[in-house]
Structures are given as structure tokens and as C-alpha cells.
Amino acid sequence: MLEYIPQLIVNGIVLGSIYVLVALGLTLIFGIIDVVNFAHGEFYMIGAFVAFLCVDNLGLPYPVAIVATAVIVGIFGFLTEKVIIRSLRKRDPHPINYVLVTVGLSTFLLYGINFIFGPDLRRIPSPYMKQVIHFANVYLTTQRLLVVLVAVLLVALLAYFVKYSSLGNQMRATAQNYQAARIVGVNTDRVFASTFLIGSMLAGVAGALVGAMFVTEPAMGIHIIVKAFIVVIVGGMGSITGSIVAGLGLGLLETLAGAVMPAEFLDIIGFSIMILVLLTKPTGIFGSKGGARA
Amino acid sequence: MPKFASKGIIILAALALPVVFNEAFYQHIMITAVINIILAVSLGVIVGYIGELSLAHGAFYGIGAYTSALLMVKLGLPFVAAFPLSIVAAGIMGFIIGIPALRLSGHYFAIATLGFQGIVVLLIINLVDLTRGPMGLPGIPSPGTLDIFGLSISFGDKLPFYYLAFAVMIVVLILVRNLLRYKFGEAFIATREDPLLAASLGVHPRNSRMLAFVAGTALAGAAGSLYAHYTMFISPDSFTLGESIYLVTMVIIGGRGTIVGPVIGAVILTGLPEVLRFTGDLQFVIYGLMLMLVVIFLPKGIVGLRGRSARPAMPLESEAAE
Numbered sequence: 001m002l003e004y005i006p007q008l009i010v011n012g013i014v015l016g017s018i019y020v021l022v023a024l025g026l027t028l029i030f031g032i033i034d035v036v037n038f039a040h041g042e043f044y045m046i047g048a049f050v051a052f053l054c055v056d057n058l059g060l061p062y063p064v065a066i067v068a069t070a071v072i073v074g075i076f077g078f079l080t081e082k083v084i085i086r087s088l089r090k091r092d093p094h095p096i097n098y099v100l101v102t103v104g105l106s107t108f109l110l111y112g113i114n115f116i117f118g119p120d121l122r123r124i125p126s127p128y129m130k131q132v133i134h135f136a137n138v139y140l141t142t143q144r145l146l147v148v149l150v151a152v153l154l155v156a157l158l159a160y161f162v163k164y165s166s167l168g169n170q171m172r173a174t175a176q177n178y179q180a181a182r183i184v185g186v187n188t189d190r191v192f193a194s195t196f197l198i199g200s201m202l203a204g205v206a207g208a209l210v211g212a213m214f215v216t217e218p219a220m221g222i223h224i225i226v227k228a229f230i231v232v233i234v235g236g237m238g239s240i241t242g243s244i245v246a247g248l249g250l251g252l253l254e255t256l257a258g259a260v261m262p263a264e265f266l267d268i269i270g271f272s273i274m275i276l277v278l279l280t281k282p283t284g285i286f287g288s289k290g291g292a293r294a
Numbered sequence: 295m296p297k298f299a300s301k302g303i304i305i306l307a308a309l310a311l312p313v314v315f316n317e318a319f320y321q322h323i324m325i326t327a328v329i330n331i332i333l334a335v336s337l338g339v340i341v342g343y344i345g346e347l348s349l350a351h352g353a354f355y356g357i358g359a360y361t362s363a364l365l366m367v368k369l370g371l372p373f374v375a376a377f378p379l380s381i382v383a384a385g386i387m388g389f390i391i392g393i394p395a396l397r398l399s400g401h402y403f404a405i406a407t408l409g410f411q412g413i414v415v416l417l418i419i420n421l422v423d424l425t426r427g428p429m430g431l432p433g434i435p436s437p438g439t440l441d442i443f444g445l446s447i448s449f450g451d452k453l454p455f456y457y458l459a460f461a462v463m464i465v466v467l468i469l470v471r472n473l474l475r476y477k478f479g480e481a482f483i484a485t486r487e488d489p490l491l492a493a494s495l496g497v498h499p500r501n502s503r504m505l506a507f508v509a510g511t512a513l514a515g516a517a518g519s520l521y522a523h524y525t526m527f528i529s530p531d532s533f534t535l536g537e538s539i540y541l542v543t544m545v546i547i548g549g550r551g552t553i554v555g556p557v558i559g560a561v562i563l564t565g566l567p568e569v570l571r572f573t574g575d576l577q578f579v580i581y582g583l584m585l586m587l588v589v590i591f592l593p594k595g596i597v598g599l600r601g602r603s604a605r606p607a608m609p610l611e612s613e614a615a616e
Contacts, residue, residue, distance in 0.1 A: 036401040087590050095400035096347045100546055100589045103349075103539055108582030115575050222535070226412060229405050264420050271409040271416075278406050279394050 007138050008255050014144045016251020017151035021206035022224050023231040023243040024158065025199030031238025032175045032195045035085060035098045039106035041225030042113075043200045047073045047207025048216040049113060052124045062126045062212065066150075069208040070201045077200020080105065081193045089192075106221070114218040126212035147209045154202060155244060162240070167194055175238070226267075230274045236284025245286065305464070312456045321452040325524060327564040328459040329517050332466050334544040334556035336513035339470055341542065342551040344506045345486040346399060350391065350407035351541045353414035354511040356533025358384040358518025360418065360425060363434040363528055373437035373449075377519045384515025385508050392507040396500065411535050418530045430529025437523050449523075459520050466513050471553055473509055543585050549595025558596055 026040045037043075047069050054065035088101055128142035162168040173181040174191045182188050210220070231250055235242025254266055277284060312321045337351045362380035365371045371379070395406045419427050436450035437458065447454045484492035485502055522528050540563065548559025563581070570577045592598060 036405070038404075084586060084590070091590065092593055096345070096404070097589050097593070099347050099401050099404045100542070101586050103542070104582045104585030104589065106582070107539060107543075108579055108586065111575050111578035111582065115579055226408070229408065233405065262420075264416050268413055268416050271413050275394060275406055275409050278398060278402060282398065282402055 003137060004259065005256075006136065008259055009252065010138050010140060010144075012252035012255035013248065014140075014147050014251070015255055016248035017148045018206055018210055018224075019227055019231050019251050020244050020247035021151050021154065021202050021209075023228045023235070023247050024155070024240060025202040026228050027232045027235070027238055027240065027243045028158075028202075029195055029199040030232070031240075032171050033081075033085070033192050034095075035102070036095075036237075037199070038099060038102040038225070039080075039109060040102075040199070040203055040228060041221030041223075042106050042109035043073055043077060043203040043221075044207040044210075044224050045113065045218060045221035046076065046109065047204030048124065048211030048220060049117065049207075050204065051208035051211055052122055052216050055124055055126075062124070062128070065124070066205060066208045069204050073204025073207075074197045074201035076204075078193050078197040080200070081196035085192070085196070086189070106225075110218055110221065117218065119218060122211075122216040123214075124208065124212040124216055129212060141213075143209075143213050147213065150205065150209060154205065158198070158202075159240065161198075167191070171195060227270070230270045233274045233284055234277050236286040239284060239286040242284055242286030246284075308460065309457070312453055316453070318452060321456060323564060323568055325452065325456050325459055327561055328456065328463050329520050329524070330541075330544065330560040330564045331557050332459075332463050332517040332520070333514055333541050334548065334560035335466060335470055335553060336510045336517070337541050338545045338548075338550065338553065338556035339473070339506050339510040339513075341545050342555070343474060343483065343486065344396075344503045346396075346403045346503075347542065348395075348407045348507075348510075349404055349535065349538045349542065350411040350414070351510075351514055352533045352535065352537030353411045354384045354388060354514035355518045355521070355537065355541075356414060356418060356528075356530070357387050358515025359522040359528045359533070360431070360518070361515065362519035363431055363522040364424065366435050366523075367431065367433065373435075373523060377437075377516070380519035381512045381515045384518065385512030388508045388511025389504070391511075392504050396503050396507060408535065411538055415530050415534055418533070425530075428530060430527055430531075432527045434522050434526045434528065436526065455524055459524070462516060462520060466516065467553065467557075470509070470513070473506075474553070540581070543581050547584055547588050547595055549597030551594075552597050555595050555597040562596075 022040070022044055025043070026037060029035055029037050029040070050072050051062075051065045051069045054060045054068050055062055060068065084101055084105065085098070088097055126143055128146055131142040133140045133142060133145060162171060170181065170186045170191050171194070173184070173186055174188050178188060181191075206224075207216075207220070210224075214220075227250065231243055231246045234250075235244075235246030250270065254263075254270075257269070258266055312324050315321070315324075333351065333355060337348065340346060340348045340351075358380040361383040362376045365376040365379055366373065391407075391410050395403060395410065398406050418425050421427070425431060436448070437455070439446050439448045439450075440454075449455050449458055518533075521532070544559035544563045545556045546559070547562065548557065549555025566580075567577050570580065588595060
């Protein structure tokens with residue numbers, strides 16, 4: 001048992017990196033636009049399908065397909081904000097309406113993709129699935145290593161972007177005080193659309209990575225969105241640090257505890273932790289934004 | 295008075311419907327519609343009157359169905375006992391879940407109920423000894439037969455079952471109307487519109503929210519019991535998040551904040567799949583699209599099309615101040 005622990009920790013970090021990538025987009029969109037995007041899992045699912053089509057139909061190399069996926073899903077998120085979220089914001093921006101409209105979008109995309117491609121399980125052909133790295137008694141496909149590397153790279157880029165770029169500054173200003181940001185000349189509409197672009201892009205890339213590692217299917221978004229909610233609630237809605245810590249934590253917990261108990265109980269534990277955090281500290285461990293009302 | 299007459303005509307028409315269209319297929323759709331009306335109206339109490347979006351209504355529906363089925367299958371209780379107990383069980387679960395969930399609001403309430411929905415389905419799947427898990431529970435008895443005046447009416451037949459479900463639906467509609475019309479209704483609306491003002495007027499927001507939530511979940515239990523004894527087979531698949539979203543769609547498309555709205559929504563979303571049968575899964579694509587369009591362009595739903603306020607405007611000062 002003990003000799004498997006390094007392997008389990010490595011697997012946990014891989015799983016956690018996926019959670020971090022998906023949760024980051026969700027938390028970023030909430031932190032800045034105050035919208036909980038229930039369709040975020042479907043952006044991830046669409047990422048997997050876009051990457052699949054790029055490799056399988058267009059014959060693009062897998063790394064190129066990932067970049068193409070980032071661009072396409074990013075544009076898709078941008079348009080979602082511009083068309084759907086914006087028209088709601090101008091009409092009736094009650095939190096429940098955002099939940100409803102994104103639940104509607106999620107259903108639309110899930111069954112739309114299901115209608116076009118069918119519920120079959122596919123896998124994006126990736127050359128990295130065949131290469132296995134071996135050190136000490138830990139085995140790892142290059143694909144898994146790629147997941148962690150991409151996650152680290154994107155997290156670093158996002159942190160740098162939010163902190164140092166002009167648009168990043170405008171994002172932080174909008175998150176802190178929407179009205180004040182507008183007054184000092186921030187184009188908040190542009191900030192909102194860009195935020196959706198970046199958040200969706202992160203989800204899309206995660207989908208392209210996971211779709212090669214596990215399976216690509218229309219329902220994959222439902223499984224991940226539930227985990228992403230757990231991560232975001234525990235880490236704190238709107239907190240980037242919180243998502244990273246809680247995402248890696250959940251990934252490690254699931255693989256380590258998963259070695260000794262069935263996966264279904266893990267899901268019950270995950271939900272219970274989420275509800276417990278909602279009750280005791282609705283802002284999450286790292287959250288500070290006053291979005292939660294108890 | 296004409297309003298009363300029009301109601302009477304609608305009820306008489308609904309009673310005559312399964313006799314006029316007496317094919318089993320049509321009667322099946324009518325029974326499904328009646329069960330969906332009970333579900334949508336009960337969810338409407340939560341969505342429309344507390345102003346919170348519950349994504350766990352399918353779970354309460356399931357709790358009612360499993361309670362009723364297991365009481366009859368395992369303990370051999372008669373339907374007249376199992377039916378009210380399924381309402382009580384769903385209501386008690388609603389109370390237990392309401393304690394934490396109602397402390398939250400907005401998207402946090404939606405996410406918490408999403409979590410509860412997940413937990414309930416996982417429990418149904420994993421308590422294999424009790425529920426037979428993913429295999430589902432077969433062999434659920436029908437509500438039995440009723441002998442009056444030498445006539446023997448079997449509720450295993452579609453026509454009598456329709457009238458049974460219809461009677462339950464009428465009782466549910468009257469209960470919900472009375473609940474909302476009198477003191478509690480004003481308290482819900484006052485709380486929804488302005489919690490602070492309502493509290494200052496002596497309304498306990500937490501109590502009135504809890505009452506509405508328990509009432510809504512308990513009535514979902516009644517729908518669950520009817521469903522279990524109608525289909526005689528239940529499995530976790532019927533009570534998933536997808537079902538909850540489907541029910542929310544009924545309420546929103548029909549019109550939140552009213553009783554008629556969820557009724558219309560339930561009828562449309564039960565009838566539409568039959569019209570769209572040739573499209574297969576495309577029907578859910580259409581629901582998703584409808585939900586988005588209605589939320590953005592028609593926030594009061596189909597009921598709001600009539601041009602007057604879909605939300606019953608009630609004066610805060612009158613009874614809520616007591």
C-alpha cells in the first residue's frame with residue numbers, strides 16, 4: 001500500500017490540475033461579472049469536441065489542435081457574454097436569472113452536441129498517450145505530464161496578466177467596484193466580454209487535454225461542473241488562489257481516499273464539504289468578495 | 295362569477311378529456327401531465343414565492359416515490375397509508391434540507407440545492423439493499439381497487455388512475471392557492487420584495503421561507519407517490535438533476551410567481567415532446583433555447599403575455615403587519 005502513495009500523489013496532482021483549470025474560469029467570471037456560469041462544464045465539453053474534430057477530421061497535430069481549441073472556445077465564450085449575458089444584464093440582472101439563462105445554455109449545448117455527434121465515447125488521438133515516463137516506482141504518460149505543465153503555464157500567465165497588463169488592471173478594478181471603474185473610464189462591457197473569453201478558453205483547453213486522456217462525450221461537462229462548484233465554493237468564489245489550493249486539494253483527496261473507498265462515497269463527501277463551507281463561511285476559505293448573503 | 299364559470303368549464307373539459315380521447319397513449323400523456331402539474335405548481339411555490347431557484351425538486355419527487363413504493367413493497371402498507379406518508383417524508387426531508395439551504399440565497403441557494411440533488415441520487419443508487427440501486431425497483435403495486443355500490447374500480451387502469459391523480463391535483467391547487475392567498479402569501483411576497491421591510495412589519499422571513507419550502511417539497515412527494523404507483527417501476531434515472539431542470543423550465547416558461555403559470559408550463563412541456571417526437575433528443579435542445587429566450591425576453595413567462603402583472607401585487611400593509 002505504502003509504495004503506491006507517490007504514484008497516488010502524482011495522479012492526484014494531475015486530476016487536481018484539471019480541476020484548477022476548469023474552476024479558474026468559473027471563479028474568474030464570477031469574481032468580475034458576478035455571474036455563476038452553469039454552462040461552464042459545457043464549454044469544457046465543447047473544447048474536447050473541437051480538439052477531436054481538429055485532430056480527427058482536419059488532421060492537425062494534437063498541440064496545434066489545443067491552440068485552435070483555445071481560440072475557438074474563447075471566441076465562443078466571448079459571443080456568449082456579448083449576446084446572452086449582456087442582454088440579461090441590461091434587462092433584469094437578478095442572480096437567479098443568470099442561473100436560469102446559463103442552465104438553459106447548458107441544456108442547449110449538451111443536447112445539441114448529443115444530437116449532432118451522438119452519445120458515443122470518443123478519444124482524441126494524442127501521441128503523448130503512448131509515451132510513458134518512469135522514475136522510481138511512479139509511472140506517468142507524457143499526456144498527464146502535459147496536463148500539469150499546461151495548467152502551471154496557464155495559471156502563471158493568468159496571474160501575470162491580471163496583475164500587470166492594462167486589461168488585467170481594468171478587470172481588477174471592475175471586480176472591486178463596477179461603478180467606480182466605469183466612472184474612471186474603464187470600458188466594462190469590454191472587460192466582461194474579455195473575462196468570458198479567458199474563462200471559457202481555460203475550460204476549453206482543459207477539455208482538449210482531458211478528452212485525450214479519458215473520453216470525449218457530451219455528458220463530460222456535467223461531471224466536471226459539479227467538481228468545479230465544489231472547488232470554487234471551498235476555495236472562495238472569485239478567488240484565484242482559492243481555486244488553485246482547493247482544486248489541487250480535491251484532486252489529491254479524491255485519488256488518495258479513492259484508493260480505500262468507492263468513488264460514489266467520495267462524491268457524497270465532496271458535496272457535503274461544499275455544503276458545510278456554504279453554511280459556515282459562504283465566501284470560502286480564500287474569498288473576501290461580499291457576494292454571499294447568509 | 296364568469297371567472298368561476300370559466301374555471302368550471304376547464305375542469306369539466308379536463309375530466310371529459312380521457313373519455314373523449316380514450317386511447318391508452320393519450321391517457322398516458324394526460325396522467326403524466328397531471329403529475330407534472332403537481333410538480334410544477336409545488337416548485338412554483340419555491341421559485342415564485344420565496345424567489346429562490348431550487349435545483350433539487352427532482353430529488354424530493356424521488357423521495358416521495360421511493361418512500362411510497364418501499365412502504366407498500368416492503369411493509370405491505372395500503373396505498374391510503376403510503377400516499378400521505380410519502381408526503382410527510384418528502385416534507386421532513388425538505389425541512390432538514392431547508393435548514394441549511396434557506397440560509398443562502400441567489401446562486402448560492404441554487405448551488406446548494408444542486409449539491410443536495412446529487413447526494414440524494416447517489417444515496418438512492420448506493421443504498422442497494424433498500425432501493426436496489428441502479429437496477430430500479432420493480433413490482434410496485436397499483437393503488438388497488440375501490441368498491442362502491444357494488445362497482446369495483448381498479449386504479450391499475452388508466453382512466454380511474456387519471457381521476458385519482460386529477461383529484462390530488464385539484465386538492466394541491468386549492469392548498470397552494472389558499473397558502474399563498476392568505477397570510478403566508480403576503481408574507482412570502484413581502485419577504486421576496488423587501489426582506490428588511492417585511493421583517494420590520496413583523497414577518498419572520500426565515501419562517502415564511504421555510505413554510506413555503508416545506509410545502510413545496512411535501513407536495514412533490516405526493517407527485518412521486520402517484521408516479522411510483524402509476525408506472526409500477528421506479529429507478530434513480532427519473533429523479534436526476536435533468537428532471538429538476540426540466541421542472542424549473544416548466545415553471546419559468548409558464549410564468550413564475552403565479553399558480554396558472556406552472557400549470558401551463560407543465561402542460562406545454564408534457565405535450566411538446568409528443569408533438570416533437572420525430573425530433574428525438576432535439577426536444578431538449580428546444581427546451582434549453584426556450585428557457586434562455588423566455589428568461590431574457592419574457593421574464594413573466596407565457597402568463598405575462600396577457601399584458602397584466604403576472605406577479606400578484608399585494609399590499610404589504612394589510613395582513614402582513616399583524
